[in-house]
Amino acid sequence: MSDKKYAWVRDALSHVPLTTKARALKHFLMGKNEYLPAKKTRADMDEVIKCALCPNMCKFDCPVLAAAATDAVSPSGKARLAYFLETEALATDDAALLMYACCSCDACREWCPFDFSVADILQGVRADLVDRHREPEAARETRQRLEEQHSLHQRQVEPAGPPTGDLLYFMGCEVSARHPEIARDTRTVLEAAGVTPAMLPQEWCCGAPLLSMGYVDDFLDVARHQARAVESSRCSTVVCSCPTCTYMLRVMYPRHGVSLPAQVLHSSEYLARLVQEERLPAGAVDGPCVYHDPCTLARKLGVMDPPRQVLHRMGMDVRESPFKREHTQCCGRGGSLPSFFPKVADAITEARLQELHRTALCIVTACPTCKSAFSGQGAEAYDLVQVVRRALEEA
Ligand code: SF4
Numbered sequence: 001m002s003d004k005k006y007a008w009v010r011d012a013l014s015h016v017p018l019t020t021k022a023r024a025l026k027h028f029l030m031g032k033n034e035y036l037p038a039k040k041t042r043a044d045m046d047e048v049i050k051c052a053l054c055p056n057m058c059k060f061d062c063p064v065l066a067a068a069a070t071d072a073v074s075p076s077g078k079a080r081l082a083y084f085l086e087t088e089a090l091a092t093d094d095a096a097l098l099m100y101a102c103c104s105c106d107a108c109r110e111w112c113p114f115d116f117s118v119a120d121i122l123q124g125v126r127a128d129l130v131d132r133h134r135e136p137e138a139a140r141e142t143r144q145r146l147e148e149q150h151s152l153h154q155r156q157v158e159p160a161g162p163p164t165g166d167l168l169y170f171m172g173c174e175v176s177a178r179h180p181e182i183a184r185d186t187r188t189v190l191e192a193a194g195v196t197p198a199m200l201p202q203e204w205c206c207g208a209p210l211l212s213m214g215y216v217d218d219f220l221d222v223a224r225h226q227a228r229a230v231e232s233s234r235c236s237t238v239v240c241s242c243p244t245c246t247y248m249l250r251v252m253y254p255r256h257g258v259s260l261p262a263q264v265l266h267s268s269e270y271l272a273r274l275v276q277e278e279r280l281p282a283g284a285v286d287g288p289c290v291y292h293d294p295c296t297l298a299r300k301l302g303v304m305d306p307p308r309q310v311l312h313r314m315g316m317d318v319r320e321s322p323f324k325r326e327h328t329q330c331c332g333r334g335g336s337l338p339s340f341f342p343k344v345a346d347a348i349t350e351a352r353l354q355e356l357h358r359t360a361l362c363i364v365t366a367c368p369t370c371k372s373a374f375s376g377q378g379a380e381a382y383d384l385v386q387v388v389r390r391a392l393e394e395a
């Protein structure tokens, strides 16, 4: 107890008998353990407890709380429930389900004095639920689907490209199932810049839903499979359409001990590189449009300038929403939220759309899932690569 911050404890103890001093010291050193679960957890209990005790300082920016309007799903509210689930003082299915009421947007991290991401905290809690076979049915169904077809949805686009090369295009589940136009336009744009993209003969889901839902061992199997697949493609660069695939391949695989033998870029980063090297002509596409920063791209990967640089080069009149860059708002589709709370996810999409439409009716983004969310509610929404392809056509 030499630290200055404990000086008041020293003063208080200086007047009491030795036995009291000894008892106080024992409680000081051991007391915290009394509040920890008896068994070892995958969740970081130090973070769970700190977040549970916090006065919910980031809650004003949590889209799930805004849409669901119940404090149980606020950032700290979820941490409090997590604490009781982890200590097994609470064991209801309803409470377990609430651990999935998060769109993994990291808005909480922007405001948190501890730099906590509740999404990351919940990942560990969900892994503990999985270990106890207490995860919701929707999580089991997703896991089974991924085990059977290695894709979140039924594929519409099959890989079309040589299996080896310099650059590997990784389209991701959302593009292969719902946005063949993004895969097509990516190929067209890359070829216009003199690059023939290779594609994996059978592309697997990047594993993000498995990690997010708590299936850590399955996620590790997927990461190892991808590392082997990238190695056999002999490509030195991997370009992903989806920010979440980029985040998994670039950040989360290495964090779990699996490194890819290639540099991983989001398509906006690669397109910005092509623009810088003057391998894409300047364009003059119609506008105006508002750019929506995808949460994972802006907050988790810090990629905010490259998509804007590309849009400006394409001559687009890009307008900015007041909630932009790291202060963006979620489209509602992150963290597998629609699998567990579809109405909440729709309400988040609607709120973001209303906000974006105050700036412009046409939306450009750099994430196929954001595009699905907005176009699913009837909005005009494009992926960045579609704008580039249009600019090439008009050049
Ligand atoms: S994430 Fe940080 S600011 Fe938000 S409730 Fe938890 S501890 Fe508080």
Ligand code: SF4
Pocket (backbone or CB within 6 Å): 061, 062, 063, 064, 065, 074, 075, 101, 102, 103, 104, 105, 106, 107, 108, 109, 117, 118, 119
């Ligand atoms: S990650 Fe987003 S949805 Fe999840 S608790 Fe934080 S602010 Fe709320």
